[in-house]
Amino acid sequence: MKKWISLVVVAVLLTGCEKLEESVAKLKKIDEETVIKxxxxxxxxxxxxxxxxxxxxxxxxxxxxxxALSFGTSGKIASILVQKGGVVKAGQTLATLDATTLQQGIHAAQGQVASANIRRSKAIQGPESHVIQTQQLQIEKAKETAQKAEREHAQAKVLFANGAIAKDELDRLALAERQAKLTLEEEEVALGKLKQGADRLDVEQANADVQQANVQLSRAKQDAADAILKAPFTGVVAAITKSESEQTGAGSEVIRLVDTSxxxxxxxxxxxxxxxxxxxxxxxxxxxxxxxxxxxxxxxxxxxxxxxxxxxxxxxxxxxxxxxxxxxxxxxxxxxxxxxxxxxxxxxxxxxxxxxxxxxxxxxxxxxxxxxxxxxxxxxxxxxxxxxxxxxxxxxxxxxxxxxxxxxxxxx
Structure with a gap:
């Protein structure tokens, strides 16, 4: 009997220990899970x-x-002298336009300047001697005409007084005399102006003509210069948007230049x-x-x-x-x-x-x-x-x- 009771006590103790260990393990696991979380x-x-x-x-x-570089005038592109990606220096020529018409414009303008300068020289010098001589001859002719008209008018007065001619004929001859005298006066005045030398208004007009001709020449030369596209700075050609023989207008981009310095x-x-x-x-x-x-x-x-x-x-x-x-x-x-x-x-x-x-x-x-x-x-x-x-x-x-x-x- 005692032996049986001892076995029961031992069994109970063993069972209790197992449960205690189980509880401790569970608590430990819960604690570990909490830490992990x-x-x-x-x-x-x-x-x-x-x-x-x-x-x-x-x-x-x-x-x-x-x-973005462009020509200053319109025309047909004659040449493009660079390639995309190429390095160019400041002042280098990049492209040109066909300059045939532009050169003709320069020559025409130069001729106008020369003619205007000749006219101005003549205006400054005044009338030449043969012009004065011609005017003097005109005066002599006018004098003869006036004298003839005066004689005919005098004769007509006598005839009219004797009833040989009508009043209308007398008046016609009187008018002819006055017109002849006026013509003589005008010729004499013209001779006087010629002898005074250069006319101020003529000289001023001649100067204005020369100035205008020079303006036209400058414009023609500028057009020719605008037909040459040059690099404004050293850089790299980033793009070429036109091709040779293509028409382009003033201000239309031809080449894009980038300064990478x-x-x-x-x-x-x-x-x-x-x-x-x-x-x-x-x-x-x-x-x-x-x-x-x-x-x-x-x-x-x-x-x-x-x-x-x-x-x-x-x-x-x-x-x-x-x-x-x-x-x-x-x-x-x-x-x-x-x-x-x-x-x-x-x-x-x-x-x-x-x-x-x-x-x-x-x-x-x-x-x-x-x-x-x-x-x-x-x-x-x-x-x-x-x-x-x-x-x-x-x-x-x-x-x-x-x-x-x-x-x-x-x-x-």
Whole structure:
């Protein structure tokens, strides 16, 4: 009997131990599952920056100069002397028009100038001697006519008094006498003008004719010059839009020339950063292919672009052998002093309802905290308000956690 009771007690104790171990295992498993369910986050401890940083702003590369070249007059293209992609020098002839008609125009204008100059010389010199002699002969002839008319009129008076002629005949002869005398006076006046020398009005008219002829000649020469297309600067032929023997009009693009000796990078800088940009500052410009060059800030707009809400800035890159193309996107790195300011990784900043925020870690719980940011320095944001040195925040993956959630910080 005692033996049986002992066996029962042992069995009960063994059963109890097994149940206890089972309960402990269950609790341990629940605890492990709870730990596993906690999200692991990378933390970043906020501290004051002790080194200088750089502002990084992306911009678009454009050639410093890009011109659509055209002839100044219309005509048929006689020759195109360059090829697309070719390098040309300033003043080099790129294309010409058929100049046959233009040269004829120059010759005609030169003839008009010569004729006008001859007429002006004659006007200045006054009438020649043979002209004066001819006028004197005209006067002698007019005198004879006037004397004859006077005699005939005198005879007619006698005849009329004796009733030999009618009154109408007397009047006709009287009129003929007056007309003969007037003609004589006119011839004498003309001789007097000839003897006075050059006529002022004639000289002025001759000068005006010469001036007009010279204007026509200048215009013809300009048309001929406009028929030759020359490079205004050293550059690369980016496009040829016309072909030889094709008609073209004045102002119609024939060749597009690009100056690649310098590049212009156009930026849009946020209002929080514009105060750091100074005209004349030297910066580094980097392209996506890894090439980089030194640039200089050549323009900082004093007013905001209201459409974009930012300030236009231009950076000029000169004397560089980078193989850039117009339209490329590059990054301008502007060095500035950022000592004793709070900076955090860009990946730790979120935006919600036009407000910046971070996920601050307090006692293994994340708390959504609004912040005010300043400039962007490479991969870091300056934080003006909302954080203090020593604060711990989620360094990346903000969409992975929610406000108030329990987390565990990664050992890394």
């Amino acid at each position: 906690l999200k692991t986050v990378n933390a970043y401890t906020v501290e004051e920056n002790a080194e200088a940083k750089t502002l990084e702003v992306a911009g678009v590369v454009t050639p410093r100069q890009e011109l 310098s590049w212009l990078v156009k930026l849009q800088v946020e209002s929080e950063q514009i105060g750091s940009w100074q005209q004349g500052a030297t910066i580094k410009v980097k392209a996506a292919d890894g090439s980089e060059a030194e640039g200089k800030v050549t323009f900082v707009s004093p007013v905001m672009d209201q459409g974009l809400g930012s300030y236009p800035v231009e950076v000029t890159v000169t004397g560089s052998d980078v193989n850039w193309k117009g339209g490329m996107t590059v990054t301008c790195q502007y060095p500035i002093e950022t000592k004793n300011v709070v900076v955090v990784p860009v990946s730790s900043i979120g935006i919600a309802e036009e407000e910046y925020f971070v996920m601050k870690i307090k006692e293994n719980t994340v708390e959504k905290t609004p912040v005010k940011v300043g400039g962007m320095y490479g991969t870091f944001y300056e934080v003006l308000e909302g954080l203090a040195p020593g604060d711990q925040i989620v360094g990346s993956g903000l969409s992975y956690v929610v406000d108030g959630e329990a987390v565990q910080v990664s050992d890394e």
